[in-house]
Amino acid sequence: MVSISLKIVINMSSRVVDKGAFDILKIIDEFLRKNSDGRSGAILIFIGIARRKGLHDKDVTKLLIESYREMANEKLREISADLIKKYDLNDCLIVHAEGEFNIGEPLVFVGIAKQHRDNLFDAMSEAIVRYKTEPPLFKKEIYKNGSGEWISSK
Amino acid sequence: MELLCFIAGTMAITVKYFASVREYMGKRQDTIVVDEVKVIELLKRLKGIKGTLDKLLLKNGRLKSIYTIVVNGRDINSLNGLETIVKDGDVVAIFPPFSGG
Numbered sequence: 001m002v003s004i005s006l007k008i009v010i011n012m013s014s015r016v017v018d019k020g021a022f023d024i025l026k027i028i029d030e031f032l033r034k035n036s037d038g039r040s041g042a043i044l045i046f047i048g049i050a051r052r053k054g055l056h057d058k059d060v061t062k063l064l065i066e067s068y069r070e071m072a073n074e075k076l077r078e079i080s081a082d083l084i085k086k087y088d089l090n091d092c093l094i095v096h097a098e099g100e101f102n103i104g105e106p107l108v109f110v111g112i113a114k115q116h117r118d119n120l121f122d123a124m125s126e127a128i129v130r131y132k133t134e135p136p137l138f139k140k141e142i143y144k145n146g147s148g149e150w151i152s153s154k
Numbered sequence: 155m156e157l158l159c160f161i162a163g164t165m166a167i168t169v170k171y172f173a174s175v176r177e178y179m180g181k182r183q184d185t186i187v188v189d190e191v192k193v194i195e196l197l198k199r200l201k202g203i204k205g206t207l208d209k210l211l212l213k214n215g216r217l218k219s220i221y222t223i224v225v226n227g228r229d230i231n232s233l234n235g236l237e238t239i240v241k242d243g244d245v246v247a248i249f250p251p252f253s254g255g
Contacts, residue, residue, distance in 0.1 A: 048255045065255050068247055107255040132254035138173035139253040150174045152251030
């Protein structure tokens, strides 16, 4: 008799959403609820915020985010799946918002859950680097004088 | 009528522009009706408000490293580069550097 152990992985919804559908408190709540079955003893959450100081220390008034939605969704799900496998996570959710953002507004959520806390910060660092550089997401800083610049994360 | 629309919808190559490339072209996408064409020819043919795409994307006949071209979701670097042939129904997307928030 061969015994097969299957790990149940929750990873269906890393995605890009319109700003209007990006309710950060609701996402946090849903992530915590989804991972409250007792399998995870540690949850780490990262929230990316529109920052005032931009490229070359310029004063940013707004951020524009756009994406190639189909490809970005596929890549975000691939990143989540990779990290779940590499770090033995129970869950990895990346939700990125798209649209126009005022300074101080949240625009990205990353949540990871694991049985124990070991390597959790490494997993989060990798998630952040990868979501910034691998999916077709584009960020433009709009400055006080009305000019703007598209930013490269590489 | 529906059949004609269906045929018209598939007999074309769609080229999508993003971020700074979209601004250079002054539009989000083009639809080109040809049987097949190499990517390099496509870039020379597609014109926006600031010029043809090859002027923006190429240097000495090569794709500048900051730009990415994908055909049906696959980077042309993993296909045949600028010599990659695109056909009816294909979707080409042209990206400047990526940057998540």
